[in-house]
Amino acid sequence: MIDSERLHPRPDERTTPTGMVGAPVPRREAPAKVTGAARYSADVHLPGQLEAAIVRSPHPHARVRSVDVRAALAVPGVVDVLTPADTATVRWYQEGVPLLGSTVRFVGDEVAAVAATSARAARAGAAAVRVDYEPLPHVTDFEAALDPDAPAVHPGGNRTKAPKVQGRGDVDAALATAEVVVERTYRTPTAVHNAFEPHGCVASWSGGELTLHASTQGVNDVRSMIADALGLAHSRVRVIAEHIGGGFGAKQIPWKDVAIAALLSQRCLRPVRCLYDRRGENLAAGKRGATRQRVRLGARRDGTLVAIDAELLGDSGAYRTGGESAALWGPYLSLYRCPAVRTTTTFVYTNTGPAVAFRAPGFVESIFALESAMDELADRVGVDPIELRRRNHTDVDQEAGRPLSSPTALPAAYDRIVEVAGWVPRPLVPPDHTEGAPDRRADPAITREQTVRYGRGFAAHDWVGGGASPPGFADVELHEDGSAEVRTTTQDIGTGTRTLLAQVAAEQLGLDPDEIRIGLGDTAAGPPAPTSSGSATAPTMAPAVRAAAAEARHRLLAAAADRLGCRADELHLSAGEIAAGDGRRCSVAEVLAGIGPEGVRGRGATLGQPDGVTVRTSGAAVADVEVDVATGEVRVTRIVVAPDCGRIINPRLVESQIIGGVAQGIGFALTESQLTDGRLGTVVNASLEDYLVPTVADTCAVHHAVVGVADEAANPLGVKGIGELPMIAVPAAIANAVSDAIGVRITELPITRRRVLDAVALAGRAARSRPQPARPQPAQQQPAQAPADTAQETTERPR
Amino acid sequence: MSNDDAYGDDAHRDDASARWSADLDRRALRRALVRINGRAQLIATEERTTLVELLRDELGLTGTKEVCGMGDCGACTVIVDDDAVYSCLVLAAECDGHEVETIEGQARGGQLSNVQEAFIACDALQCGFCTPGQVLAVEAELRRASPADDAALVEALSGNLCRCGAYRHLIDAARLAARRAAGAGAGAVAP
Numbered sequence: 001m002i003d004s005e006r007l008h009p010r011p012d013e014r015t016t017p018t019g020m021v022g023a024p025v026p027r028r029e030a031p032a033k034v035t036g037a038a039r040y041s042a043d044v045h046l047p048g049q050l051e052a053a054i055v056r057s058p059h060p061h062a063r064v065r066s067v068d069v070r071a072a073l074a075v076p077g078v079v080d081v082l083t084p085a086d087t088a089t090v091r092w093y094q095e096g097v098p099l100l101g102s103t104v105r106f107v108g109d110e111v112a113a114v115a116a117t118s119a120r121a122a123r124a125g126a127a128a129v130r131v132d133y134e135p136l137p138h139v140t141d142f143e144a145a146l147d148p149d150a151p152a153v154h155p156g157g158n159r160t161k162a163p164k165v166q167g168r169g170d171v172d173a174a175l176a177t178a179e180v181v182v183e184r185t186y187r188t189p190t191a192v193h194n195a196f197e198p199h200g201c202v203a204s205w206s207g208g209e210l211t212l213h214a215s216t217q218g219v220n221d222v223r224s225m226i227a228d229a230l231g232l233a234h235s236r237v238r239v240i241a242e243h244i245g246g247g248f249g250a251k252q253i254p255w256k257d258v259a260i261a262a263l264l265s266q267r268c269l270r271p272v273r274c275l276y277d278r279r280g281e282n283l284a285a286g287k288r289g290a291t292r293q294r295v296r297l298g299a300r301r302d303g304t305l306v307a308i309d310a311e312l313l314g315d316s317g318a319y320r321t322g323g324e325s326a327a328l329w330g331p332y333l334s335l336y337r338c339p340a341v342r343t344t345t346t347f348v349y350t351n352t353g354p355a356v357a358f359r360a361p362g363f364v365e366s367i368f369a370l371e372s373a374m375d376e377l378a379d380r381v382g383v384d385p386i387e388l389r390r391r392n393h394t395d396v397d398q399e400a401g402r403p404l405s406s407p408t409a410l411p412a413a414y415d416r417i418v419e420v421a422g423w424v425p426r427p428l429v430p431p432d433h434t435e436g437a438p439d440r441r442a443d444p445a446i447t448r449e450q451t452v453r454y455g456r457g458f459a460a461h462d463w464v465g466g467g468a469s470p471p472g473f474a475d476v477e478l479h480e481d482g483s484a485e486v487r488t489t490t491q492d493i494g495t496g497t498r499t500l501l502a503q504v505a506a507e508q509l510g511l512d513p514d515e516i517r518i519g520l521g522d523t524a525a526g527p528p529a530p531t532s533s534g535s536a537t538a539p540t541m542a543p544a545v546r547a548a549a550a551e552a553r554h555r556l557l558a559a560a561a562d563r564l565g566c567r568a569d570e571l572h573l574s575a576g577e578i579a580a581g582d583g584r585r586c587s588v589a590e591v592l593a594g595i596g597p598e599g600v601r602g603r604g605a606t607l608g609q610p611d612g613v614t615v616r617t618s619g620a621a622v623a624d625v626e627v628d629v630a631t632g633e634v635r636v637t638r639i640v641v642a643p644d645c646g647r648i649i650n651p652r653l654v655e656s657q658i659i660g661g662v663a664q665g666i667g668f669a670l671t672e673s674q675l676t677d678g679r680l681g682t683v684v685n686a687s688l689e690d691y692l693v694p695t696v697a698d699t700c701a702v703h704h705a706v707v708g709v710a711d712e713a714a715n716p717l718g719v720k721g722i723g724e725l726p727m728i729a730v731p732a733a734i735a736n737a738v739s740d741a742i743g744v745r746i747t748e749l750p751i752t753r754r755r756v757l758d759a760v761a762l763a764g765r766a767a768r769s770r771p772q773p774a775r776p777q778p779a780q781q782q783p784a785q786a787p788a789d790t791a792q793e794t795t796e797r798p799r
Numbered sequence: 800m801s802n803d804d805a806y807g808d809d810a811h812r813d814d815a816s817a818r819w820s821a822d823l824d825r826r827a828l829r830r831a832l833v834r835i836n837g838r839a840q841l842i843a844t845e846e847r848t849t850l851v852e853l854l855r856d857e858l859g860l861t862g863t864k865e866v867c868g869m870g871d872c873g874a875c876t877v878i879v880d881d882d883a884v885y886s887c888l889v890l891a892a893e894c895d896g897h898e899v900e901t902i903e904g905q906a907r908g909g910q911l912s913n914v915q916e917a918f919i920a921c922d923a924l925q926c927g928f929c930t931p932g933q934v935l936a937v938e939a940e941l942r943r944a945s946p947a948d949d950a951a952l953v954e955a956l957s958g959n960l961c962r963c964g965a966y967r968h969l970i971d972a973a974r975l976a977a978r979r980a981a982g983a984g985a986g987a988v989a990p
Contacts, residue, residue, distance in 0.1 A: 026919055033927030034915040034934055036862015036902035043861035119856070196866045196874060196928040196962050245864075245928030246962050278867050494926030494963060656922050656968060663964025688871035688960065696956045699966040 020507040021717070024652035028499045028518070029243065029492070038243045041215040042275055044202040050079055052264055052274035053122035054256075055112040055129045056284065057104035060351040060681025061138035061151065064102050067112055068130040075128050077121025080268050082113040082260060090229050090259060093319035093354065095154060099229075099259055104133070105153055105318035106352050107682045108283025110256050115264040115272050138351040140676045142290055142315035145348040153318055153349035160316050160347040166329055168398065169340030174307035178298030182377045186295065186369035187748040189673035190315065191288040192281075193358055194693055197245020199285045200275035203261035210265075212239045214258050217247040217493050218531025219523045222254040229259060241521045244493045248664075249357035250286035251493075252533040253322055282686035286356030287674060289315035289326055289347075293369040298340075303381045303388045305338040312366070316347040317354040323533070325355040327362035327464060331370050334616070335462045337394035351681055357533060359661070360724035363463055364668060364731060368749060371459035371732035376745060384425040385458045385736070386414055389620075397614035405467075405613040405713035406720075409644035410460065413620045413707045420705035421622040421640040423458070451630035455741025457623050459732035465534030466617030466645065466721040467714055470606045472540040473527035476505055476548040478556060478600040482576065482589035484509055485517035486548070487526030490541045495723055496653035497537055501545045503649055504717070508549035510573040510588075527603070535617065535645075535721025540606045542649060543715040547604025555600045560591045606715070615714045617721065619643035619707070621665075621729035625737040629760045632753030634738055636666055639730060640703040646720035647710035655704060658726040662702050665730025667694040670750050831895035835860075836904025844891045850884075851875045853891035854901060862902035862931050866960075873959030876932035877901050883939035883955075902931035905938065913983070914938045914976045923972035925963035933959050937973045946981040949974065 032038040069081040083100060090099040097103075100110055114125035137151035144150055145158040152158060175181060195215075202213040210232065216222045219239040227237045244251065261274040276285055291314045298307035312328040329343035358364075378385040395407035417423065474488040486505050492498045498520065502513035509516070519525040530540055553573060560578045561568040563586060570581045579585040592599060609615065624638040639662045648654050671692035675684050685691045710718030731749060739745045744759040828843040835858070844853055851868075854860040854877070866874035868887050875886040878900040905912045914937050917923070924930040933956065940955035941947055947955075952973040961969065 027922055027924075029927070030919040030922070030924060031911065031915075033924050033930050034902075034911065034918045035906050036860070036931045038927055039861070040864075040928065042864075043855075045859070045861075194962055196864070196872070196926065196960075198866075244926060246926040248962075278869075494924075652922050656925055656963075656965060659967040660925055660964035663961075663966055667964075687869070688867045689869065693960055693962055694964065694966075695960060696953060696966045696969065699964070702967055 020503045020513060021647070021649050023503065023650065025499055025503055025513050025650055027496050027653065028502060028513070040197050040243045040245050041202060041213045041241065042197050042200050042245065044213040044273070046202060046204055046271040049202065049271040049273055050115040050117060050264070050268055051119040051122045052113050052115050052260055052272055053119070053126040054110055054260065054274070054276070054280060055114070055126045055131065056280065057107060057109040057111055057133070059104060059133050059135050060107050060140060061136040061153070062104050062133040063136060064104060064111060065132040065134055069112070071128040071130060072114055072125040075116070075121060075125045077117040078114055078125035079117065080115045080264060081125065081129060082264055082267070084111070087263065090263070092229070092256065092259070094322055095319055097319065099256060106283070108280060108353055109318065110284065113260045113264060113274065115268055138681045140350050140352050140678050140681050142313065142348050142350050143292060145350045146313070153351055158349045160320055160349060164329070164345045165342065166333060167342040171307050171309050171340045171342040174340035175296060175298040175309060178306050179301045180299045180377065180380050181296060182373050182380060183296045184373060184376065184745070184747060186293045186372060188291045188365040188368060189749055190290045190352070191358060191668055191672045192674050192691060193248040193250040193286060194281065194688065194691065195246030195248055195250060198276040198278065198281045199251065199255045199257045200273065201258040201261040202271060202273045203258070203265040204271035205265055205269070209236045209238065210262055212237065212258060212262065214239055214241055214254070215244055215251060216241050216254065217244065217251040217491055217533055218253070219491060219521060220489055220528055221252070221531050222258060223523050225254050226258055226262060230262060239523045241491055244491060247493045247532070248359050249361060249533060252357055252531050255285055278688060279686045282674070282691060283353050283683055286321065286358070287317065287353055288358035288361065288365070289317060289355035291315070291326070291328060291365045293328070293366060295369050295373045297373050297377050299377055299381065301381060303377060303383045303391050305336055305392050307340040308332050308336070308338050308342070310343045312343060312345040314345070314347045315350055315352065315355060317350060317352045319354040321354050321356045323357050325357055325361055326365065328366045330363050330464050331366050331462055333399055334397065335370065335460065336392040337398070338392070352676055359664060360463055360465070360728045363461065363728050364665070367459060367461045367728050368732045368735060371461070371729065372735055372745060372747070375457070375736045375739065382427040384427065386418060386423060387425060389460045390414060397616070400614055403613050405610065405615045406644065406646070406709055406711040409707055409709045409711070410462070410618040412709050413618065413642035413644055413705070416705040416707055417620045417622055417640055417642040420642070420703055423622060446630070448628060451628050453627045453629055453741040455625050455627060455737040455739070457625070457733045457736025457738070457740055458620065459729040459736060460618070460620045461729040461732070462616055462618040463535070463724055463728055464616065465536060465724055466539065467536065467615030468540040468543070468606045468609065469530040469534055469536035470540060470608050472529045472544045473603065473605045474529070474541060474544040474548045475526050476545065476552040476602045476604070478509070478552055478588070478592055480592050480595070480597055480599055482587070482592055483517070484511060484515065485519060486545055487519040488529045488541060488544070489520060489523055489526050490529035490537055491521050491532045493532050495532070495537065495657065496650060497532070497541070499653060500538060500649040501541060504542045504546045505549040508546060508553050510575060535723040535725065537721065538649065539646070539715060539720050542719050543717050544604045544606045546717055548602040549604070551602030551604060552600050553602070555602065556588065556591060559595055559600070560586060563591060563594060610713055610715070613713050615711065615720070617644055617725055619725050619729060621733040623730065623733035623737040625734060625741055627738055627741040627756060629742060629756070632756035634670055634751055634756060636670070636700045636734060638701040638703065639733070640705055641726045641730070642705035642707055643722060643725035644707045644709060644720070645722040645725060646714060647718035649719060654722050657722045658704050659702050661724070661726030662730055663694050663699055665727040666698055666700070666734065667692070668749060669731035669734040671698065673750050829892040831892050833894045834898040836900055842891065846890065846892055848891045850877065850886035850889040850891050850894060850899070854886060860901050860903050864928050864931060866928070871960070872929070873936065874929045874932045876935045876959060878935050878939050881939065881942050883936050900935070902934060905934065912938065913979050914941065914972070917972040917976035917979065921968045921972040921975060923965055923968040925965050929959060929961045933961065933969055937976060941977060941980050945977070947977045952977060
């Protein structure tokens with residue numbers, strides 16, 4: 001059970017006159033979602049609607065010689081087939097390849113699409129399309145893709161661009177003189193979003209205008225990108241996303257379902273629905289690309305960092321999708337105070353599905369590596385892991401040379417997590433592996449209690465998101481009858497946007513949140529708003545709605561002042577009543593009735609970033625694990641997270657984001673990995689049967705250590721985003737806990753039973769094959785001796 | 800809705816085409832009388848139509864969601880004769896003479912069910928796409944064993960995945976609904 005303390009530690013009378021901001025208001029669409037009334041794009045059914053099915057390449061790399069549609073068109077119910085010849089002018093991905101390829105570059109790449117009167121007929125039609133492929137050599141392993149002899153995914157080599165070098169200071173000199181150097185290579189897997197509502201779109205045309213019901217995180221971006229791709233005016237395209245069945249980043253750009261539905265609908269003169277099936281969703285709808293990270297930390301004997309060097313390699317898949325699919329360099333440059341940092345980042349093309357942003361893209365992966373290395377450094381210098389992070393804390397954005405907007409938040413997160421997790425400071429002491437693991441299979445008398453090891457791990461993180469993504473606009477309107485509505489074109493992707501915007505408006509207007517209609521998720525609903533990504537929706541749109549509501553309130557009170565014959569600043573607005581200091585009063589409805597049909601309107605906006613500071617978010621996580629060294633099983637028993645999301649508008653919604661982020665972090669740490677057969681080039685677990693998203697049995701107790709530091713420098717509400725934060729440090733904390741339990745560092749995610757057993761066996765062999773060192777005493781604060789296997793990649797310089 | 804046929808080789812495609820033609824000859828529709836959310840409905844459907852296809856595509860009951868189409872995820876869970884079943888693994892024609900309850904039938908006379916109320920109270924949902932199946936999985940468990948024991952509640956949820964990861968709140972909601980059901984039951988026995 002989540003153990004969120006009662007909020008709000010710092011009630012702010014100025015911004016919470018009605019107590020609405022900070023209240024655990026129930027999610028407003030919850031009744032629609034528990035009764036099945038909530039309508040998703042996948043549920044839209046228009047008169048005469050056709051269903052589309054996609055023909056996907058069975059080859060990882062091939063030239064399409066011809067596409068024969070005759071048999072498909074003979075299938076009863078099939079109306080039309082879209083082929084590469086029909087779509088040559090529609091360009092896709094950053095490479096600008098044709099929508100339906102004359103060359104296919106991964107198993108699942110789109111070749112043709114069939115429209116039919118039923119989904120079943122469309123699938124039969126897709127199966128009847130005959131494609132003549134000329135297979136080409138392929139490479140699916142992202143490390144092998146850099147081999148000079150590797151097949152080229154695109155002409156010009158497999159680097160998506162020249163390696164990106166960032167940083168500051170003289171890293172080589174700093175490493176040469178560092179008293180301690182920790183060096184290791186980490187790997188993270190390919191992970192798939194697997195949102196439960198697949199990517200999908202219903203397209204319909206009317207009078208030269210295109211309406212798209214799309215499952216997307218960004219109605220405005222879908223509108224502009226699809227309009228541009230099809231050569232339409234933006235004003236002729238309307239995009240609607242009323243409810244979205246999960247996105248997690250994969251729906252922050254339009255995918256081919258939207259273009260295919262639009263084109264087929266245009267050709268057939270009927271609405272067309274194109275939904276990806278689960279296999280398509282796993283193959284061709286985005287992924288968190290695998291990474292290899294070679295990390296070197298240089299430090300003084302007291303743990304103070306003097307150098308960070310990170311060589312980063314990431315899998316882009318066959319195409320670049322736009323946006324930031326993995327900001328791997330981020331935490332190395334920003335999380336810790338360090339005068340010399342160098343990140344060298346290379347992304348490679350492979351014959352696999354394209355990568356796209358996935359909840360804190362790049363940071364989840366690089367925090368695993370950086371925080372594993374920091375724990376190893378703590379071990380080496382004999383300093384408590386949290387104390388080591390404190391010693392390396394920074395108040396400033398070192399790249400931009402300006403202060404962070406909320407520099408006390410991360411130290412507060414450390415304080416809170418120590419308190420809530422009951423963290424006992426320690427130097428890390430590696431367990432003794434001399435005895436090896438008892439074999440439960442050989443001796444049934446050995447119990448789990450004898451083979452289980454307990455561990456606790458910590459990780460810190462920051463995140464480039466969580467601040468605003470301007471511009472974002474909102475309108476607030478008070479109607480003649482006294483009713484109120486907020487209109488904007490942001491989205492509610494399941495995070496509770498409607499609810500928190502209603503709270504913010506209600507606070508200004510003196511109304512109950514339930515009385516305010518929220519119009520969003522529709523390009524026709526209101527003024528522009530950004531895509532829901534980067535944890536930016538709350539910090540962009542809550543201040544915009546607050547400003548719009550404040551303007552409407554100002555105009556309402558001005559009209560009331562005229563009516564009552566007093567000054568507007570003498571008036572108090574509450575519960576639909578406007579009262580003057582002398583007791584005279586009138587109702588909001590009376591004032592509005594006097595104004596007439598034009599009502600009262602306000603517009604608010606978030607137009608830019610605050611001057612002189614960098615807005616960032618950060619936080620920390622502690623994981624408790626049980627590792628059975630006989631079976632390799634890792635059980636997470638508790639996670640504590642302390643995310644800095646500024647002032648909390650709705651603690652109930654924040655708790656939901658926290659338990660969800662923690663669950664996805666557990667999945668990334670322990671179970672999730674998309675596997676590709678390198679020889680065939682095909683994904684072997686493109687289903688929910690074999691791609692292991694966490695189940696209810698994989699979750700654990702989750703505690704929220706509330707940081708509660710409003711970021712007043714970020715925006716007047718002090719609000720930052722929460723969505724991505726609770727996930728970021730969880731895999732790293734689990735990995736550090738496993739290391740604490742078994743004394744061996746697992747350097748590759750997910751931490752499978754095989755990897756645990758191999759690591760324990762290796763440690764046992766190493767321990768038995770060398771003279772026993774004297775075990776250090778924790779109280780002496782001496783550097784702990786690393787076991788031989790963990791020392792193999794480390795170098796220690798003489799003082 | 801598996802689309803595996805679409806990935807086969809060319810020989811399989813010819814076969815698929817031939818199979819489809821042959822299928823046409825035996826496409827006689829099956830009639831069935833199914834009680835859906837308390838009302839007897841006469842349906843005429845292809846033999847291979849699954850229950851989820853019947854509900855969503857033919858009857859417009861889109862509250863039931865289809866996610867994997869192969870019994871992995873539980874999103875399409877409905878109640879058939881008081882048992883929670885994956886409606887993607889049940890043929891519509893098999894339901895002849897049986898009682899099917901969907902999410903649309905859970906609120907009676909505008910009053911949400913105990914389980915639905917508990918889901919709202921605990922915010923046991925985020926994107927909401929798996930929610931109808933989760934509600935019905937808990938509902939079936941509470942009918943099967945009331946008072947439900949805690950391990951059985953978690954077990955009842957274990958066949959339903961939630962990609963948003965709302966599990967902690969789902970467990971809270973199941974426990975709350977079980978407590979309220981037990982309380983209501985006790986009240987009925989001892990007025």
